[in-house]
Amino acid sequence: xEKRFKEIIxxxxxxxxxxxxxxxxxxxxxxxxxFDLMTLLGDLEDEFDVEFDLGADEHKLSGIQTVGDAIDFLxxxxx
Amino acid sequence: MEKRYPLTAAQNMHYQWIRxxxxxxxxxxxxxxxxQADVDVNLMKKSIxxxxxxxxxLRLRFTKPDKKGVISQYVSEWKKQDFPEKDLRxxxxxxxxxxxxxxxxxxxxxxxxxxxxxxxxxxxxNYNGFFVHMDHRLCDSVGIAVMVNDIMGVxxxxxxxxxLPQEHTDYEKVLEQDLKREAxxxxxxxxxKFWDSQLELYGEPVYSDIQGxxxxxxxxxxxxxxxxxxxxxxxxxLQVLVKDYALEPENTARVIEFCKEKxxxxxxxxxxxxxxxxxxxxxxxxxxxxxxxxxxxSTQDEIFSGGSRTLCYPCRTVIPADTTFIDAVRKxxxxxxxxxxxxxxxPELVRDxxxxxxxxxxxxxxxxxxxxxxxxxxxxxxxxGLPSHxxxxxxxxxxxxxxxxxxxxxxxxxxxxxxxxxxxxxxxxMEILYYYMMRILFRGIEDPQRTVGEIxxxx
Numbered sequence: 001x002e003k004r005f006k007e008i009i010x011x012x013x014x015x016x017x018x019x020x021x022x023x024x025x026x027x028x029x030x031x032x033x034x035f036d037l038m039t040l041l042g043d044l045e046d047e048f049d050v051e052f053d054l055g056a057d058e059h060k061l062s063g064i065q066t067v068g069d070a071i072d073f074l075x076x077x078x079x
Numbered sequence: 080m081e082k083r084y085p086l087t088a089a090q091n092m093h094y095q096w097i098r099x100x101x102x103x104x105x106x107x108x109x110x111x112x113x114x115q116a117d118v119d120v121n122l123m124k125k126s127i128x129x130x131x132x133x134x135x136x137l138r139l140r141f142t143k144p145d146k147k148g149v150i151s152q153y154v155s156e157w158k159k160q161d162f163p164e165k166d167l168r169x170x171x172x173x174x175x176x177x178x179x180x181x182x183x184x185x186x187x188x189x190x191x192x193x194x195x196x197x198x199x200x201x202x203x204x205n206y207n208g209f210f211v212h213m214d215h216r217l218c219d220s221v222g223i224a225v226m227v228n229d230i231m232g233v234x235x236x237x238x239x240x241x242x243l244p245q246e247h248t249d250y251e252k253v254l255e256q257d258l259k260r261e262a263x264x265x266x267x268x269x270x271x272k273f274w275d276s277q278l279e280l281y282g283e284p285v286y287s288d289i290q291g292x293x294x295x296x297x298x299x300x301x302x303x304x305x306x307x308x309x310x311x312x313x314x315x316x317l318q319v320l321v322k323d324y325a326l327e328p329e330n331t332a333r334v335i336e337f338c339k340e341k342x343x344x345x346x347x348x349x350x351x352x353x354x355x356x357x358x359x360x361x362x363x364x365x366x367x368x369x370x371x372x373x374x375x376x377s378t379q380d381e382i383f384s385g386g387s388r389t390l391c392y393p394c395r396t397v398i399p400a401d402t403t404f405i406d407a408v409r410k411x412x413x414x415x416x417x418x419x420x421x422x423x424x425x426p427e428l429v430r431d432x433x434x435x436x437x438x439x440x441x442x443x444x445x446x447x448x449x450x451x452x453x454x455x456x457x458x459x460x461x462x463x464g465l466p467s468h469x470x471x472x473x474x475x476x477x478x479x480x481x482x483x484x485x486x487x488x489x490x491x492x493x494x495x496x497x498x499x500x501x502x503x504x505x506x507x508x509m510e511i512l513y514y515y516m517m518r519i520l521f522r523g524i525e526d527p528q529r530t531v532g533e534i535x536x537x538x
Binding site for chain 1: 266373
């Protein structure tokens with residue numbers, strides 16, 4: 001899952017999936033805007049066949065800063 | 080034969096406007112990009128021809144409508160073409176702009192015809208470059224900026240031997256991804272669930288107008304329905320006028336700093352400012368809808384593939400007067416986040432559902448104000464440091480009563496460009512609107528714990 005996740009993020013920035021590390025932040029290191037992050041969530045729903053609940057998960061989502069945070073969050077959903 | 084594709088939701092939005100208002104003028108898009116330097120005309124023409132090859136959305140054509148009015152799109156074969164030269168040197172820049180403004184009113188009428196054209200322009204004070212006029216279904220404003228930047232990069236390659244800019248992403252590749260995404264039944268169901276939930280929570284939306292309650296009241300009288308919640312829209316006189324105001328760089332910096340510190344987007348802040356003004360002039364109405372344009376250009380492929388990716392969704396919020404400014408922004412942010420997540424949903428489906436549920440009369444709307452915020456644009460090639468004359472021209476026909484575009488100027492200022500229907504609004508209305516928007520904005524950011532009710536009373 002982590003590999004596919006990074007491939008998707010790579011589409012949003014100028015780095016390749018291999019260059020993306022778990023400690024990179026979405027905003028400062030990858031240059032994603034809040035709009036991009038929400039668009040990414042929509043794409044992740046399609047890719048991993050999950051449905052995020054922005055209301056219930058507001059606290060968790062607002063805490064996501066790094067790629068590693070997002071992978072942990074996504075793994076919770078997928079599992 | 081070229082492969083045929085259906086229109087995307089973004090293209091269909093423009094197509095429906097063309098059908099509804101019975102003129103292609105509502106879908107016109109025009110820009111001049113000129114630089115204060117001598118230009119090698121032959122090389123500029125060669126560069127534009129090369130752009131037609133690289134940026135295949137410029138070669139899009141549309142088929143004749145079928146019996147149901149449905150059209151398809153296809154990318155026509157690349158062919159070398161000539162571009163007329165227009166000499167406007169013997170006039171002032173304002174006069175030259177007036178001439179180009181008239182070109183922007185022209186329409187592309189017909190099926191299976193080219194939907195874009197370029198002129199080489201020679202402007203006063205040795206500004207030289209090109210004017211481009213096209214149908215909005217080919218490209219949106221970000222796509223145009225990418226294209227202008229690329230043409231200059233290609234020109235620099237031919238003229239000065241610099242490296243050829245990186246190729247754009249193939250338009251048809253991204254188009255196929257878009258159409259696949261839009262047709263994904265699970266995604267459609269998720270988006271519909273969100274939009275339906277808004278209606279189940281708040282019921283039918285209610286119109287609000289820059290000119291206060293009287294507009295809705297007039298429509299109620301006209302329709303002999305005192306409970307009508309939508310107001311009539313202008314269908315005959317679509318003439319649009321434009322008024323620009325620039326917020327000084329130091330004040331813009333305060334706004335951007337506030338956004339960074341509070342982690343809110345400028346779009347959401349502007350939506351709050353507009354809705355607060357509408358609430359103020361509509362007797363404190365709490366249920367306000369403003370339509371906001373978003374462009375799905377998040378991935379590198381989406382940014383550099385051209386095409387029209389702009390969609391317009393209603394941002395509806397019900398915000399009581401005792402809500403603090405910062406909580407109100409968060410409330411808007413929450414709605415917008417849902418919209419962004421479902422950003423490939425056809426907004427026409429949202430309007431269809433409302434019409435179906437509440438029997439909204441033909442040619443009425445719940446919305447008077449539309450917003451686009453354009454963040455600083457992405458570029459792949461360094462733009463030249465030459466003085467430039469880059470100007471967007473209104474197509475002259477507005478489908479909206481007031482459409483505000485907020486963009487960043489090179490000097491750090493924020494430009495507020497108000498496009499308003501001349502049939503109903505005046506420059507004075509825009510002056511008042513801008514004045515109050517700025518007062519609301521700065522009363523809010525100087526103390527975000529103030530309630531919106533306090534701010535409305537203060538301004």
